[in-house]
Amino acid sequence: MTDFRTSATGKFGCGLGTLVGPLAESQSYGYKRHLCNAYRCGRCRGRKLRHVRAQIAQVATARKLTRFVTLTLDPARIPGGTPSHDYLRDCWRKMRVSLSRRAGRSVEFISVVELHKSGVAHLHVLVGLYLPQAWLSQAWQAVGGGRIVDIRFVDVQRIAGYLAKYLTKDSLKGLPPGTRLFSCSRGIVLWPKKKASGWWLSFRSIDELRDESKEARSERWEDIEQVGIECLVWFEGEFLLNAALDSVLARRTSPAQGETRV
Ligand SMILES: [Zn+2]
Numbered sequence: 001m002t003d004f005r006t007s008a009t010g011k012f013g014c015g016l017g018t019l020v021g022p023l024a025e026s027q028s029y030g031y032k033r034h035l036c037n038a039y040r041c042g043r044c045r046g047r048k049l050r051h052v053r054a055q056i057a058q059v060a061t062a063r064k065l066t067r068f069v070t071l072t073l074d075p076a077r078i079p080g081g082t083p084s085h086d087y088l089r090d091c092w093r094k095m096r097v098s099l100s101r102r103a104g105r106s107v108e109f110i111s112v113v114e115l116h117k118s119g120v121a122h123l124h125v126l127v128g129l130y131l132p133q134a135w136l137s138q139a140w141q142a143v144g145g146g147r148i149v150d151i152r153f154v155d156v157q158r159i160a161g162y163l164a165k166y167l168t169k170d171s172l173k174g175l176p177p178g179t180r181l182f183s184c185s186r187g188i189v190l191w192p193k194k195k196a197s198g199w200w201l202s203f204r205s206i207d208e209l210r211d212e213s214k215e216a217r218s219e220r221w222e223d224i225e226q227v228g229i230e231c232l233v234w235f236e237g238e239f240l241l242n243a244a245l246d247s248v249l250a251r252r253t254s255p256a257q258g259e260t261r262v
Contacts, residue, residue, distance in 0.1 A: 012039050015224065015231075018206045020243045021199030023236065028215070030199075031243070033206045035224070035231045038262055040177065043224055045183055053167050054125070055190055056110055056126070056182075057160035063108055063188070065126035068154050069136065072122045074146030085113055085121035085179055087144075092123055092183075094143035102139075108185045114171040121175075124166055126159075145171065202247040206232050213237035 014036035023030050037044050060066075071092070078087045092111065099107045111125040136149045154162045172181075184190055202209070210216055216237040221230035 013255060014038075014043055016203075016205055018202045018243065019036055019199050019208055019211075020202050020240075020247070021197060026236070028236050029239050029243075031206055031209055031213075031235050031237065033172050033224075033231065034201055039172060039181075045172075046226070047170075049167050049169065050168075051068055051164045054160060056112075056167075057163055059184075059188060059190060060110060060126045060159050061156055063128060064156060065110060066127045066154050066159070067127045067130060067154050068127040068152050069127060069131070070122060070150040071125065071140055071145055072116075072148040072150075073120055074148070075118075075120050077144055077146060078120070083176070084119070085115075085175060088113065088121045088123055089180075091140075091143045091145040092125075095140060095145065096185075098139045098143060099127075099131075102131070102135070106185065108188060108190060110182065110190070111184055113172045113175070113179065114166065119174055142243060162188075199243075200247050202243040204242055206235070209243050210235055210237075212240055212242060 015033055017034040019030075019032040019034045021030055022028075030220060035041075035044050035047075037048055038049065039045050039097055060109075071088075073084055073088055073091070078084050096107070096109075098205065099109075107127055109125050109127045111123055113121055113123055131151055133151055136151055137147055140149050141147055144153075167181075173182075182190065210232055213235070214237075216235045218236040219232060219233070220232045220234040223230050224233065225231070
């Protein structure tokens with residue numbers, strides 16, 4: 001039995017294991033190729049970003065966060081030696097206080113950090129209230145950010161399309177590992193915790209398990225590498241002892257759950 005865990009990260013190699021679990025609606029078991037779902041993984045990044053955008057759009061639509069604010073740092077105001085995204089976070093913390101004062105209540109938001117091509121971080125924020133450009137600019141200067149701000153109204157039907165321009169592979173380039181990409185106001189949950197569903201992670205590959213299964217059906221193939229070759233990503237079948245041996249209980253059972261860090 002090969003140990004697929006990589007020594008560098010201690011994590012299970014992307015795509016090499018299989019998530020296995022009972023299917024509620026039938027007596028059979030589901031077998032799903034386990035992908036690492038990390039932003040840093042070339043195979044998973046695109047899919048993960050699409051998912052994150054969809055999730056943000058869904059929450060923003062439900063809460064009517066239809067004002068799209070961009071806050072840009074003036075490079076001259078970033079203290080020497082401080083990474084721009086650290087400084088941005090400090091400014092944004094103060095800015096949230098200013099916003100709450102103006103609104104007379106805490107303000108709901110979802111924010112996303114991105115890097116400009118110049119390497120300076122900026123922030124996109126979805127909020128639900130109208131803010132005059134002049135006030136926004138003055139407040140952002142007062143907390144040390146800079147003069148350049150932008151606010152625009154996004155039709156609630158179009159939030160998803162609008163966000164597609166942001167949160168791209170390029171916008172994550174250059175952000176150091178562990179950078180927090182999103183923050184939300186209290187009460188907004190982007191990734192609701194799912195109940196443990198009794199699925200586990202088998203160290204056997206889905207291809208190996210598919211070969212063993214005598215009742216395999218509902219197969220699904222996807223071009224996960226985006227190179228024109230389809231891989232088996234899902235099938236349903238009987239309980240396989242080999243899928244239960246050499247396994248660990250999966251802490252995550254769904255690609256929907258994940259860290260919102262680079
Ligand atoms: Zn991966």
